[in-house]
Amino acid sequence: MLRQAAIRLPIRSAAASRRFSxxxxxxxxxxxxxxxxxxxxxxxxxxxxxxxxxxxxxxxxPTPSAIPSKLTVNLALPYSSLLSSKEVEMIIVPAxxxxxxxxxxxxPTIAELKPGLMSVHEGGEVSKxxxxxxxxxxxxxxxxxxVAVEAVPVDRIDPxxxxxxxxxxxxxxxxxxxxxxxxxAQIGIDVHSALNAxxxx
Numbered sequence: 001m002l003r004q005a006a007i008r009l010p011i012r013s014a015a016a017s018r019r020f021s022x023x024x025x026x027x028x029x030x031x032x033x034x035x036x037x038x039x040x041x042x043x044x045x046x047x048x049x050x051x052x053x054x055x056x057x058x059x060x061x062p063t064p065s066a067i068p069s070k071l072t073v074n075l076a077l078p079y080s081s082l083l084s085s086k087e088v089e090m091i092i093v094p095a096x097x098x099x100x101x102x103x104x105x106x107x108p109t110i111a112e113l114k115p116g117l118m119s120v121h122e123g124g125e126v127s128k129x130x131x132x133x134x135x136x137x138x139x140x141x142x143x144x145x146x147v148a149v150e151a152v153p154v155d156r157i158d159p160x161x162x163x164x165x166x167x168x169x170x171x172x173x174x175x176x177x178x179x180x181x182x183x184x185a186q187i188g189i190d191v192h193s194a195l196n197a198x199x200x201x
Contacts, residue, residue: 063141067105073120075129075146082129082151083120090121091144093136094194100136102144109138113148115194117201128154130198132191159199166192 040049073091075083092101094116100109113134120127134148169188176182 061141061143068142069104070142071102071104071106072143073146074144075118075148075151077148077151083146086120086122088120088122091146092117092119092121093146094118094131095136102136102138104142106138106142106144108140109136111136111138113146115191117154117194117198118146118151128198130154130157130195154198157195157199159196162192162195162199166196 037049070087071090073083073086073088075081090101090103092099093111094114095111096114097111100111113131113136115132116130118129118131120129129151131148132150134146137145137147139145166189169185169192173182173185173189176185
């Protein structure tokens with residue numbers, strides 16, 4: 001029944017679809033598609049229309065006219081959030097193209113992250129996190145969303161375990177006979193080398 005309801009809903013006209021912006025900055029308040037809601041209620045009056053993702057998110061602040069003094073950072077993992085709306089002066093992330101510094105007013109950017117050190121500069125203090133990889137999304141309104149598979153404060157990393165893992169993966173690479181074994185060992189070496197650099201650097 002729901003499959004048929006989607007087919008019977010009217011298709012939005014070209015004029016209606018043009019009102020949605022394709023700019024990198026979404027509207028500060030989520031728009032409600034009244035045409036969809038009205039059509040839904042006509043087709044399925046006894047069932048509330050589904051919520052869209054914007055119904056679960058806080059509205060994004062508009063792009064300020066002047067560059068703000070702080071950068072708002074979110075560091076999210078699949079299972080938790082290490083930083084949530086934290087206002088800082090600067091962050092440095094390990095992008096695949098090299099270390100990338102982000103200040104308030106940074107140009108909107110999406111960058112892939114490699115295993116490495118992320119530093120968060122707040123006042124005179126610097127917090128360091130090891131990130132295993134992910135993405136950094138820098139918005140025009142001086143918000144930075146860092147999405148990582150794994151992240152841990154550097155002071156919680158065990159240097160002895162890192163050295164042990166590095167030597168184990170080096171032995172595995174030397175004894176690897178297939179391309180798959182070589183690739184797995186090389187990934188282990190890359191991650192443990194980045195961990196080692198984060199600890200010593």
